[in-house]
Amino acid sequence: MARKVENAKKYAPKLGKKELELLTRLSNALAVSGDEQEVREIVYEELKEFEDYMHTDAMGNVLVKREGTGSERVRVMLAAHMDEVGMMLTKEDGDGLFEFVVVGGVDPRQLVGKPVIIGRKHVPGVIGAKAIHLTTKEERERELKVDALRIDVGLKGSNLVEIGDRATFATSLAVLGPSLRGKALDDRLGVFNLIQLLKNAPENIDLLAAFTVQEELGLRGAKVAAYQLDPDIGIAMDSTPANDLPDFDGEENTRHNTKLDGGPAIYLMDGATIGDRRLVKWLIESAESAKIPWQYRQPGRGGTDAGAIHTSRAGVPSVSVSVPQRYLHSAAGMVRIDDVLNTLKLMHTALSRLDKNILNPQERK
Amino acid sequence: MIVEKNNDLLNVLEMLVETPGPSGSERLIRTKIEEEIRDYVDEVYTDALGNLIARKGKKAEGGKRVMVSAHVDEIGLMVTHVDDNGFARFIAIGGVSPLTCVGGRVLFINGTPGVIGMERLEKDEQPSLTKLFIDTGATSKADSPVDVGDVAGFERPFMNLGKRLVAKSMDDRAAVAVAIEALKTLKETVNEVYFVFSVQEEVGLRGAITAAYGVDPDVGIAVDVTRTGDTPKVSRWTFR
Numbered sequence: 001m002a003r004k005v006e007n008a009k010k011y012a013p014k015l016g017k018k019e020l021e022l023l024t025r026l027s028n029a030l031a032v033s034g035d036e037q038e039v040r041e042i043v044y045e046e047l048k049e050f051e052d053y054m055h056t057d058a059m060g061n062v063l064v065k066r067e068g069t070g071s072e073r074v075r076v077m078l079a080a081h082m083d084e085v086g087m088m089l090t091k092e093d094g095d096g097l098f099e100f101v102v103v104g105g106v107d108p109r110q111l112v113g114k115p116v117i118i119g120r121k122h123v124p125g126v127i128g129a130k131a132i133h134l135t136t137k138e139e140r141e142r143e144l145k146v147d148a149l150r151i152d153v154g155l156k157g158s159n160l161v162e163i164g165d166r167a168t169f170a171t172s173l174a175v176l177g178p179s180l181r182g183k184a185l186d187d188r189l190g191v192f193n194l195i196q197l198l199k200n201a202p203e204n205i206d207l208l209a210a211f212t213v214q215e216e217l218g219l220r221g222a223k224v225a226a227y228q229l230d231p232d233i234g235i236a237m238d239s240t241p242a243n244d245l246p247d248f249d250g251e252e253n254t255r256h257n258t259k260l261d262g263g264p265a266i267y268l269m270d271g272a273t274i275g276d277r278r279l280v281k282w283l284i285e286s287a288e289s290a291k292i293p294w295q296y297r298q299p300g301r302g303g304t305d306a307g308a309i310h311t312s313r314a315g316v317p318s319v320s321v322s323v324p325q326r327y328l329h330s331a332a333g334m335v336r337i338d339d340v341l342n343t344l345k346l347m348h349t350a351l352s353r354l355d356k357n358i359l360n361p362q363e364r365k
Numbered sequence: 366m367i368v369e370k371n372n373d374l375l376n377v378l379e380m381l382v383e384t385p386g387p388s389g390s391e392r393l394i395r396t397k398i399e400e401e402i403r404d405y406v407d408e409v410y411t412d413a414l415g416n417l418i419a420r421k422g423k424k425a426e427g428g429k430r431v432m433v434s435a436h437v438d439e440i441g442l443m444v445t446h447v448d449d450n451g452f453a454r455f456i457a458i459g460g461v462s463p464l465t466c467v468g469g470r471v472l473f474i475n476g477t478p479g480v481i482g483m484e485r486l487e488k489d490e491q492p493s494l495t496k497l498f499i500d501t502g503a504t505s506k507a508d509s510p511v512d513v514g515d516v517a518g519f520e521r522p523f524m525n526l527g528k529r530l531v532a533k534s535m536d537d538r539a540a541v542a543v544a545i546e547a548l549k550t551l552k553e554t555v556n557e558v559y560f561v562f563s564v565q566e567e568v569g570l571r572g573a574i575t576a577a578y579g580v581d582p583d584v585g586i587a588v589d590v591t592r593t594g595d596t597p598k599v600s601r602w603t604f605r
Contacts, residue, residue, distance in 0.1 A: 254446040254454045255495070268514040269443055269458070274389030274565060280514075296513045298445045299456050315413030315575030364415055365390050365474075 003053040003066050011200040013344040015337055020175070022046060022195070026188035027173040027180075030117055032086030032103050032166035033216045036060055038120065039082040039191065043211050046195050061225040062211040068203045072356045077208045077231035077316070078197065078347075079222050079305040080190030081215030081238070084183070085329050086168040087111075089118065089151065089161060096158045097150040098125075100167065104216030108146050110330045116151060119165035125153040169331035178336055179260075185333045187215065189323045190237040193344045202352040215305055219272065222305035226312035233279060233317050233358065234309035237347065239335070240265055240297050240322035257300060258324035260336050263293030264343040267320040270300060272307025276317035277365040282358055283321065286350035292342050297322055317359065321347065375525075377401060378542040382532035385518035387441025387458045388565045390474050391415055394437045398541065398562050405549050406560070416576040417562040421551055428555030432582035434573050435544040435589070436566030439534035441518045442471060442499070444511050451503030453479070453511055456494060459567030463492040470520040477501055477510040479517065537566065540588040 015023070022042075031039040043062050047054060054064040062082070067073075085104030092098055102108065112129045127149055130139070153161055173182035182188075194209055201207045208229040213221035215238075226234060244259035258265040266283050267275045287294040297320070310318035323343050326334040380401075386394030395417045403409060406419040417437070424430050440459035447453050466481045473479065479501040483492055499517070503509035511517075521533035532538075541562060548560050559580045564572035577585065594600065 252448050254448055269389065269456075272569075274458075274568065277389075299443045299514065300445065310414065311571050311574045313575070314579035315416075315572075317413055361411060364411075365392050 003050050011348050013196060013341045013348070015341060019192075019196075023180070023188070023192050024173045026191055027182040027184055028171075029184070029188075030086075030120070030122060030166060030168050031082055031084055031184070032088065032168055033083040033214045034103070035166045036082040036213045039188070040211070043082070043191065043195065047198060050198065057224060057228060059221050059224050060213040061221045063225060063229060064198055064209040064211075066198060066201045066207040066209070068201070068205050068207070070204045073204060073206050074354050074356055074358060075206045075208055075230075075232045076351065076354065077210060077226060077229050077234040077309060078194055079210045079212050079225065079234065079236045079309060080194040081187045081212045081221065081305060082191055083213055083216055083221075084168060084186065084188075085216050086166055087116070087151070089163050089165045089167065091163065092158065093150060096153050096155045098153065098158075098161070100146070100149070100151050102146055103166065105329055107329070109143060111146065111149055112144050114331050115170040116167045117170045118151065118153060118161045118167040121160060123153055123157050123160045124170060125151045125157060125161075125167070128152045171332050175337075178338065180335050180337060180340070181332050183332060185323075185325055185335055186239040186328050187237070189239050189335065189340055189343075193237055193340070193347065196344055197347055197351070200348065202348065205351055205354055207351070210305075212305055219303060219305050219308035223308040223312065226309040226316060230313060231309075231316055233276075234306060234312075235279070235318065235347075236304035236306040236309065236320040237343070238304045238320055238322045239325045239328065239333075240302070241328045242324040242326050244324075244326070255298070257298050258295055258322070260324055260326065260334070260339065261293075262295035262324060263287070263339060264346045265295050265297035265322045265324050267297045267304070267306070267322070268299050270297070270302045270304065270307075270320070272303025273310055273318060273320065275306070275319040276310075278358055278360070278363045279317060279319035281363075282354070283319065283346065283350050286353060287346050290345065290349045292346045292349065294346060295324070374542055374546050377545055378530070378538065379523045381538035381541055382523050382534050385441075385472060385474060386438055386534075387474075387516050387518050388438040388568045389458065390441070390516045391437050391564045393474070395562065395564075398437060398545065401545055402548055402560070412575060412579050414572050414575050415564045416572045418576060418580065419548065419560045419562075421548060421558045421560065422553055422556060424557035425555040428557060429583040430557045430559065430581070432559045432561055432577060432580045432585045433544055433547070434561040434563050434576065434585065434587050435540040436537045436563045436572065437541055438564050438567055438572075439518060439536070439538070440567050441516055444499070444513055444515045444517075447503075447506050447509045447512060449506055451505050451509045452482075452498040452500060453509065454495075454498055455517075458516065461494065463494050463497060466494070466497055467492055471499060471517040472520045473511055473515050473517040475511070475515060477515075478520065479511075536590045537588075539590055544588055
């Protein structure tokens with residue numbers, strides 16, 4: 001069963017007090033792959049009005065269906081992953097110290113010295129390292145491997161955490177003028193935008209929303225979500241690195257991936273998906289018609305939930321759209337508010353003009 | 366020797382290898398194959414990812430549904446950036462060796478020809494794709510005939526060397542030619558045979574995944590090519 005869209009109105013995305021509060025809660029939440037409960041709860045709370053049309057599947061994906069009203073509606077799956085990269089406690093060493101492993105793609109060089117939070121209770125801790133006073137020159141030049149690091153929760157903290165608890169960086173979302181700085185913006189921005197799209201769904205489509213789990217471990221949630229939803233087309237809403245700083249030697253930066261302020265990044269090809277060119281064209285035309293800035297995400301490696309969606313069942317034409325972000329998968333990423341809102345605007349504009357012609361076989365590449 | 370015996374097969378193979386079709390851009394090659402097989406099958410359709418699927422026969426008592434799969438896509442290149450001087454940077458579609466790229470010629474799906482050049486390397490440095498660029502003859506970003514996302518195949522014409530044939534994309538067009546020939550000559554049996562001309566094999570067998578779900582066969586046969594070990598100083602593991 002799916003809730004029908006009624007009185008869809010003109011929609012102008014904004015980041016007001018209410019929206020910023022939601023985004024802050026999403027970014028600050030701890031939802032490392034495999035334990036997405038905290039974000040799942042926020043999604044349920046935000047979408048209370050659709051409670052009868054949503055459910056949590058066996059893996060933990062939250063699936064929401066909003067039916068449109070026209071005839072010949074395209075069934076569109078939109079996916080945003082709830083999980084973030086982080087850490088998991090694996091062994092207690094005593095003295096409040098815990099061994100841990102990294103969950104998902106985290107550069108070990110990013111870990112040392114960072115404050116973290118652990119488990120559902122957000123117990124504070126720190127990934128400690130020897131003080132500079134006591135290190136030798138050789139030690140400072142050597143990279144510290146994960147198995148040499150410990151999370152220190154203090155003696156009292158060790159009663160509050162247990163093996164298997166997830167941990168993430170203790171970063172609070174901050175507004176820095178036109179920018180946001182926070183952790184887990186990959187992919188809480190997608191979760192945020194998908195919530196907004198559900199609340200303001202265009203009536204010409206069936207919107208099949210999937211708040212997915214375990215994306216960072218290999219698109220695992222999206223795989224079963226796509227099977228369940230069985231859509232006509234699939235779109236992953238994610239975040240992708242912006243490597244847009246100038247080259248050190250003054251040469252042209254030919255490998256920026258994306259640039260901040262460039263608008264939503266539309267994918268042609270990544271390591272997991274070759275974007276359906278009909279969908280790429282539709283997104284670009286939608287952006288240009290509404291004068292929304294957009295950019296290509298440079299063809300390259302990596303992957304989004306589209307990788308799992310497009311090979312679901314007998315195939316689902318799919319594409320990805322990402323918000324450009326600096327310093328992805330670290331303690332603090334940086335995005336432009338305008339890029340977030342323009343991504344939302346592009347998605348809403350594009351979905352509002354979507355019909356079955358999108359799958360015209362003559363247009364297939 | 367098949368080359369002398371079967372001119373039709375040879376002609377089909379030449380047509381196949383001369384048609385570009387990097388993974389994700391299989392439109393041209395799919396169309397050509399469809400024209401070639403249409404009159405010999407009971408049903409032919411294209412699925413959501415672009416696999417061309419042809420059925421011959423109907424499953425009868427004691428029969429099986431058989432899926433024969435040969436991939437139509439080939440490795441290629443996709444433009445990632447066009448710089449201020451008009452040089453196009455690219456990444457590989459599938460497994461492309463930088464060694465076979467240097468100095469090579471390419472043909473874009475949009476018809477633009479180009480040649481691959483290389484930055485100056487340090488002493489003993491091996492070429493990598495990030496050091497290579499395609500020169501399309503453009504002099505600036507503005508007059509470049511290609512843009513980010515444009516796809517190119519390699520330009521390596523078909524050669525008949527008598528006992529051997531040479532061309533790009535023999536992987537997997539040689540097998541596609543075999544599948545087409547089998548399809549044409551297959552007699553009616555109790556089996557229902559689906560010939561799948563699959564897409565995106567070179568980037569992770571993606572077309573075959575969805576085609577297999579759609580066809581739901583009892584038996585699957587992949588027809589592909591593999592390396593040989595009979596050339597000078599080759600590693601021996603492939604050929605015994």
